[in-house]
Amino acid sequence: MTQASLLRQITDYANRADPYPLYKELRRTPVLRDEDGPYLVSTYWEIQSLLHDPRTSSDARNLATTGGYGATPLEETSLPPSFIRLDPPEHDRLRRMAMRSFGPPHTPRRIHDMRDALHAIVTDLIDGLGNTDRIDLVEQFSYPFPVTVICRLLGVPREDEAHFRTWADIIAASLDPVPGEDPTERDRTTQQARNELGMYLAGLVEERRRKPGEDMLSELVTGKGPDGTMTTMEVLSTSVLLLIAGHETTVNLITNGMLTLMRHPEVLQRLRNEPGLAVPLVEELLRYEPPVQLIPQRTTIADIEVSGVTIPKGASLWLVLASGNRDPERFTDPDRFDPDRKDIQHLGFGSGIHACFGAPLARLEAQIALTELARRLDNPRLLEDPPPYRQSAVLRGPRHLHFACDGIRP
Amino acid sequence: MTGDGYVEWLKREGRIVIVGASLAGLRAAETLREEGFAGSLTMIGDEPYEPYDRPPLSKQVLLGKASAEHTALPRRRAIDARWRLGVAATGLDMAARRVRLADGDEVEYDRLLIATGVRARPWPRKEEAELDGVFVLRTRDDAVELHRRLAGGPRRVFVIGAGFTGSEIASACREQGLPVTVAERAAAPLVGPLGGVIGEVAARMQREHGVDLRCGVMVTRLEGDSTGRVRAAHLSDDAKVEADVVVVSLGATRNTEWLAGSDLGAGPRGIACDAGCRAFDFRGIVTDDIYVAGDVARSPHPLFGYQFLSLEHWGNAVTQAEVAAHNMISVSVDRRPHMWVPAFWSSQFGVNIKSVGVPSMGEELLVAQGSLAEGRFTAVYGYQNRVIGAVAFDQSRWLQFYQHLIETTAPFPPPFPTVDRRPEGRHPVPADFPDPSVPTHGPTVTLSGYSPADRRLTFTPGR
Numbered sequence: 001m002t003q004a005s006l007l008r009q010i011t012d013y014a015n016r017a018d019p020y021p022l023y024k025e026l027r028r029t030p031v032l033r034d035e036d037g038p039y040l041v042s043t044y045w046e047i048q049s050l051l052h053d054p055r056t057s058s059d060a061r062n063l064a065t066t067g068g069y070g071a072t073p074l075e076e077t078s079l080p081p082s083f084i085r086l087d088p089p090e091h092d093r094l095r096r097m098a099m100r101s102f103g104p105p106h107t108p109r110r111i112h113d114m115r116d117a118l119h120a121i122v123t124d125l126i127d128g129l130g131n132t133d134r135i136d137l138v139e140q141f142s143y144p145f146p147v148t149v150i151c152r153l154l155g156v157p158r159e160d161e162a163h164f165r166t167w168a169d170i171i172a173a174s175l176d177p178v179p180g181e182d183p184t185e186r187d188r189t190t191q192q193a194r195n196e197l198g199m200y201l202a203g204l205v206e207e208r209r210r211k212p213g214e215d216m217l218s219e220l221v222t223g224k225g226p227d228g229t230m231t232t233m234e235v236l237s238t239s240v241l242l243l244i245a246g247h248e249t250t251v252n253l254i255t256n257g258m259l260t261l262m263r264h265p266e267v268l269q270r271l272r273n274e275p276g277l278a279v280p281l282v283e284e285l286l287r288y289e290p291p292v293q294l295i296p297q298r299t300t301i302a303d304i305e306v307s308g309v310t311i312p313k314g315a316s317l318w319l320v321l322a323s324g325n326r327d328p329e330r331f332t333d334p335d336r337f338d339p340d341r342k343d344i345q346h347l348g349f350g351s352g353i354h355a356c357f358g359a360p361l362a363r364l365e366a367q368i369a370l371t372e373l374a375r376r377l378d379n380p381r382l383l384e385d386p387p388p389y390r391q392s393a394v395l396r397g398p399r400h401l402h403f404a405c406d407g408i409r410p
Numbered sequence: 411m412t413g414d415g416y417v418e419w420l421k422r423e424g425r426i427v428i429v430g431a432s433l434a435g436l437r438a439a440e441t442l443r444e445e446g447f448a449g450s451l452t453m454i455g456d457e458p459y460e461p462y463d464r465p466p467l468s469k470q471v472l473l474g475k476a477s478a479e480h481t482a483l484p485r486r487r488a489i490d491a492r493w494r495l496g497v498a499a500t501g502l503d504m505a506a507r508r509v510r511l512a513d514g515d516e517v518e519y520d521r522l523l524i525a526t527g528v529r530a531r532p533w534p535r536k537e538e539a540e541l542d543g544v545f546v547l548r549t550r551d552d553a554v555e556l557h558r559r560l561a562g563g564p565r566r567v568f569v570i571g572a573g574f575t576g577s578e579i580a581s582a583c584r585e586q587g588l589p590v591t592v593a594e595r596a597a598a599p600l601v602g603p604l605g606g607v608i609g610e611v612a613a614r615m616q617r618e619h620g621v622d623l624r625c626g627v628m629v630t631r632l633e634g635d636s637t638g639r640v641r642a643a644h645l646s647d648d649a650k651v652e653a654d655v656v657v658v659s660l661g662a663t664r665n666t667e668w669l670a671g672s673d674l675g676a677g678p679r680g681i682a683c684d685a686g687c688r689a690f691d692f693r694g695i696v697t698d699d700i701y702v703a704g705d706v707a708r709s710p711h712p713l714f715g716y717q718f719l720s721l722e723h724w725g726n727a728v729t730q731a732e733v734a735a736h737n738m739i740s741v742s743v744d745r746r747p748h749m750w751v752p753a754f755w756s757s758q759f760g761v762n763i764k765s766v767g768v769p770s771m772g773e774e775l776l777v778a779q780g781s782l783a784e785g786r787f788t789a790v791y792g793y794q795n796r797v798i799g800a801v802a803f804d805q806s807r808w809l810q811f812y813q814h815l816i817e818t819t820a821p822f823p824p825p826f827p828t829v830d831r832r833p834e835g836r837h838p839v840p841a842d843f844p845d846p847s848v849p850t851h852g853p854t855v856t857l858s859g860y861s862p863a864d865r866r867l868t869f870t871p872g873r
Contacts, residue, residue, distance in 0.1 A: 052810040054779055054788075054828035088779065088830035092786070092805075105760075302826040353807045 007034040007179055010294075010320075011393045017386035019293070019393070020335065023323035031309040036179035038296065038316040039309075042323040044330035044347070046306050050319060051352040055302045058354060059087045062299040064314025078191055079198045080233055082241035084354060085297065091353065097227050098238050101219035103360065111360045114153070118365060121148050122372045129408060134383065137401040141373070142254040146365055150246030153361075154239060155215025156204065164243065167197040171240070172248040176392040177296050197243070198236045205235055216242075242358070250362050252291035252397025254369045257282070259401055260289055261374065262382050264337055271374040278367040281339040285366070286325075286348025288337050293322040293396045295350065321347040322396075380405040417741050420520055424449040426738065427509055427517050428491075429499045430525030430665075431455025433463070433724065434704030434731040438523050439489040441735035451491040452517055454509065456498035459550055465724060467553035468575050469757055472582035474557060478550045499526070502672040504691070507699065520699065521738045524669075524681060524689065525731065527705040528662035528722060533570070538632040543640035544656045547575060559655050566591060568643045568653035570629050572599030574756045576659030577612065581758035584619045591622040591651045593629050593643070596844055602661075604765070604801055606842030607775050608789060611782050611803065619759045624649070632656060662722060664706050674700065680708040680720045685747035687734035703727065703734040709748060713817065714768055714798070723754045751813055755806075761785065764806040767799030767816040775841040776823045778812070779830040780805055788812065791841055792822030 009015055009022050023042060026032065030043040041047050050056055060081075083094035100106045125141050143165075151161050174190035177183075205221055212218035220235045230238065261268040271277050298317040303310050311317065324347045326334040331343070349356035356362065373380075380403050387398040426442060428435045431453045439451055455461075462481040470476035494511065501510035508516045530546035533539035543564075545556045560567070560583065567583045569576045572594035583590040596602070598609025599616060616623045624645065631644040642652045669676040674697075675690035676682075681702045682690040687709065689700040704727040708720040733748040756763040772791025778800075780787030788808050791799035797820045800812035815824065823838050 049811070049814065052808060054808055054811060054830070055826055057829055089781075089784075089786075092830075301829065352810075355807070 006032065007036055007038070007040060007318075011177070011179055013389070013391060016389035016391075016393065016396065019322070019396070020326060023320060023326060026320065026323055027327060030307040031311065033309070034179070038179075038318045039311050040318045040320060041306065042320045042327075043307070044324040044327035047319045047321065047324040047347060048351060050298070050304075050306065050317065051347075051350060051354075053304065055300055055304050056317060057087050057299045057301050058085055058091070058297060059299070060085060060297070062087075062301050062314065063316060064299075079194050079237040079240065082237040084241055084245075088353065093227050094230070094234060094238060095353075095357065097223065097225060097230055097234075098220065098242070098357070100223055100225050101216045102357070106225075111364060114149070114361075115364065115368070117152070118149060118368050119372070121145060122368055126372060126376050126408060132405050132407060135403055135405070137258055137403060138251065138255055138398060139400065141369070142251045142258075142401070145254065145369060146250035147247055149250075149361070149365060150243055153216055153246075154242060155208065155213055155217040156243075160200070163200065164197070164247065167193045168244055168247045171197070171244050172395055173392065175296075176394045194237075194240055197240050201236050201239050202232065205232060245356075245358055246361070248395050249291040249356075249358075250365050252395060253282075253285065253362060253366045255397050255401050256289040256291065257285050257366060257370050258373060258380075258403075259382070259385075259387065259398060260285060260337055261370065262380055262403060263385070267337070267339060268374055268380075270339075271371060275371045275375070277339060278371045280341070280344070281370065282363055282366045283344050283346065283348075284337065284339045284341055287331070287341075287344060287346035288325070290322050290325060290346070290348040291395060291397060292348070292350070293320070294394055295319040295321060296394060321350065376409045378406040378409055414741050417739060420449065421447050421739050422449065424520040425452070425518060426450070426521045426523070427452045427454065427519035428523045428525060429454045429509060430523075430527055430704065430706070431457070431493070431495060432461050432525065432527055432704070432727075433483060434525035434527070434727040435523070436461040436483055436485075436489075436731075437728050438525065438703055438731035438735040439491055440486045441732045442739060443487060443489050445736060445739060447739050449520075451489060452494060452519075453489075453491045454494045454497065454499050454511065454517070456496070456512075457549060457551075458496035460493070460495065462550055464548070467550065468547055468578040469582060471553045472557050472560060472579065473585055474561060478554045478557070481550065498668065500668050502669055502674060504673055504697070504700070522700045523731075523734055523738065524700065524702045524706060525704045525727075526665040526668070527727075528664050530658070531660045531663045533632065533658045533660075535632070538634070538640075539658070541632060541634040541640040541656075542638050543654055544632060544658065546658050547579060548662070556655075556657065560586060560588060564588065564653070564655040566651070566653040567655045567657065568593070568651055569657045569659055570643070571595075571659035571661070572612075572616075572623070572625075573602060573659060573661060574600065574754075574758075576657070577616065578756060578758045579657050579659060580616060580621050581619070584621060584759070589620075589622070591624065591643075591653065592616065593624045593627055593645060593651075595626070595628050597625050599623070599625075601842075601844055602770065604769055605772065605775065605791075606844070607782070607839060608801060609842075611785060611787075615759045615761060615785060622651075624651075662705070664720070666706065679718075680706050682718060683707050683709045685709055685712075685749065686737045686745045687730060687748055688737070701734040701738050703730040711749065713749070713751065713819070714771065717771075719752065719768070721750075721752050723752060725753055726750050751816060753809075753813070761804055762806060763801065763803055764809055765799065765801040766809050766813040767791070767797070769799035769801055769841070770843060771798045772841040772843070774822065774838040776838040777832065777835040778824065779808060779828050779835070781832050781834060783834075790815070790822065790824065792838060795822055796820065797822045797824065 026042040030046050032040045083091045129135050170193035208218040208221045212222050296318045300315050302313050328334050349359045383402040387401045390399045461483045463483050466481050471478050498512045499509050500512050508518050510516050530548035567590045569580050569592045572592050577599050580590050580592050599612040601609040628646040629643050633642040635641045640656050642650050644650050664680045666676040673692050675692050683702045684696050687701045688696045689702050705722045708718045710716040711719050729750040730748050737745040753766045769791045771793045774792040776790045778788050778790045786804045788802040788805045797815040802809050
């Protein structure tokens with residue numbers, strides 16, 4: 001196998017169901033220059049150090065090669081990049097303002113206080129699963145749950161939730177780079193979807209400005225902290241980011257979680273008997289089957305030496321989180337799913353200044369969802385293994401997860 | 411008996427005594443049990459409480475957000491110890507391997523761990539220190555009393571010393587809307603640990619939050635009224651500040667007096683030990699049965715020129731205790747060095763301050779990211795052209811990177827660009843530490859290998 005073929009194999013859909021042997025191969029060269037351009041980093045300590053390295057940038061304008069919005073002139077109506085694609089100080093300012101209405105120190109109880117509401121949504125969805133001979137966990141549970149939650153949190157009316165799936169799919173697909181492909185056409189489609197979603201949200205923003213509610217959108221629009229208030233455009237790109245991130249990651253965390261549990265029925269049985277297991281179990285899942293497999297959007301603003309390789313300024317960096325999570329130099333017996341693992345500093349949420357903004361919500365959603373599914377599904381079993389996967393190599397997860405069970409407990 | 415056989419016997423049925431029942435003592439005890447020590451374990455502490463956590467005392471407890479009773483340290487595992495709480499150790503007989511206690515009792519040991527930590531340095535004039543309303547803040551009891559008095563709504567609080575504790579107390583007062591005056595001998599707060607450039611930022615932060623900050627002054631006298639209550643503080647610039655609560659925050663004194671005459675290498679700077687936490691006797695010979703950990707220890711660190719460092723850091727207490735406990739019950743080849751990179755944090759005026767390395771060794775400073783003017787930044791300290799320390803104000807997520815630079819003795823100033831580098835970060839400036847021969851209160855790292863007054867030895871290894 002040539003080294004260069006690894007990147008193409010990772011993005012090749014044929015390997016989506018089990019990319020881990022490829023990652024193992026990849027780790028033999030911790031920093032690998034791919035013939036298609038990017039430098040792939042696949043070992044735990046190297047990824048960890050680059051996530052904290054102020055010589056790496058998330059701003060596409062620092063990318064020397066083609067691609068990124070610096071290369072594509074944007075229409076004036078386009079949304080500015082959200083904070084995930086910006087560097088400090090702009091990143092810090094926008095993230096700080098968004099955090100004011102989401103988490104500590106200003107809103108420390110927001111997520112905790114959603115516990116009962118999350119539980120109620122989960123209960124409704126499980127009650128409505130219907131015919132137990134063939135259930136699609138993705139369609140009937142994993143997708144609608146986080147969508148409902150993020151819409152409620154932001155303040156998007158329930159009846160509009162359906163619109164999002166198309167936009168979200170297109171925008172999420174843009175995170176999935178295809179080596180060698182000319183990105184222009186896809187960038188255009190993505191921008192269009194972002195703009196349409198932005199236009200829809202702009203309407204909501206206007207309503208909230210007139211009549212603010214308790215939701216995050218209202219607080220983003222009206223909030224006055226030491227950093228001032230977000231402009232309308234900033235509110236829009238932040239909301240688009242939160243909606244997409246809230247849609248596309250937790251779905252996979254829950255689906256990967258149930259898939260893993262059905263492959264490990266003894267753990268499923270334990271979770272049924274000891275709901276407290278959900279907390280370490282979700283952490284182990286984030287290590288073992290992370291919803292975000294890799295971060296393909298970092299750039300170097302200086303030459304950086306990593307593991308004896310000099311990554312030049314302006315290079316594109318791919319940090320393969322899911323590979324770092326299975327690095328035997330960091331975790332003992334890394335390919336074993338072990339919810340009792342004591343030492344579990346995984347890369348599932350990234351690290352550093354871009355560490356997952358929604359992590360507390362994702363954790364709580366997955367803990368509640370998996371505990372309730374384990375408790376209420378009677379003898380669930382997979383109808384196909386592996387299940388069909390979604391296209392994305394970045395946001396990896398099953399497109400459908402068909403299973404049967406003997407019944408639904410009350 | 412061979413050395414190996416002794417350690418096996420020790421692990422099975424030896425007697426280990428830990429003097430000091432705080433963070434380091436507890437973590438050491440847990441590590442001993444974790445690593446299979448099955449003998450008898452005695453924990454001696456002069457306070458009546460089981461081990462509790464101190465960082466919340468100057469923050470959440472003063473604000474009434476947490477009660478002092480709820481600061482007990484979480485237990486990692488059962489330690490099955492004999493507790494001798496509320497009784498201080500008063501002496502050590504190294505030859506007979508006994509610790510003397512204040513109640514006249516004696517406890518024998520096969521291995522001893524000393525983790526007696528530090529105590530608040532009191533106001534030097536005893537009569538004034540005993541006035542009602544004059545406080546120090548180090549213990550749980552101190553925090554309960556001070557919180558009670560602050561909750562009673564004093565007209566003004568006067569804080570002597572703007573180190574970390576003094577600044578945190580001032581912050582807690584302002585958060586409760588209490589008028590507060592801070593007097594600091596140096597030119598700015600936090601200059602001992604962080605230098606004058608960062609001190610200026612801290613000074614601005616305090617003033618913006620309504621602290622009446624007086625720098626470059628000393629407190630000459632505390633004045634009481636006829637009922638013995640404090641009523642004012644007199645300053646060296648002839649000013650007089652009326653206050654009904656005075657908090658003395660002049661740093662810490664190491665608890666080593668009980669070792670006087672024991673022939674252990676213990677003094678006002680702490681107890682010298684090797685990198686494996688074994689204490690030295692007064693002749694500089696390492697003991698093999700006495701170990702030290704936590705604030706009271708001072709040990710050589712290879713990253714900082716083998717300087718003896720005393721660290722008043724939470725994380726240091728934990729890791730040093732773990733290393734000491736491991737080494738106490740290991741044969742020599744299995745022992746580990748304690749090489750923790752100094753790190754501490756503080757929270758004040760809504761700002762999260764974190765530091766790694768030894769900033770106080772720094773000669774120059776570079777604002778590598780962010781801006782001093784905005785109060786959000788990461789500054790790097792340079793010593794002899796290498797990176798020696800870093801501090802972040804509300805930017806701690808980058809610190810891991812700078813810690814790595816310190817660990818790898820990277821050049822200073824760092825020769826590369828960083829995200830969020832501003833014009834002020836183009837060139838290093840003098841870090842502006844006060845003259846080291848003038849003792850400052852409250853440095854969190856004390857370089858205790860030599861004092862500038864000592865004659866210095868230089869060792870030049872052959873090539």
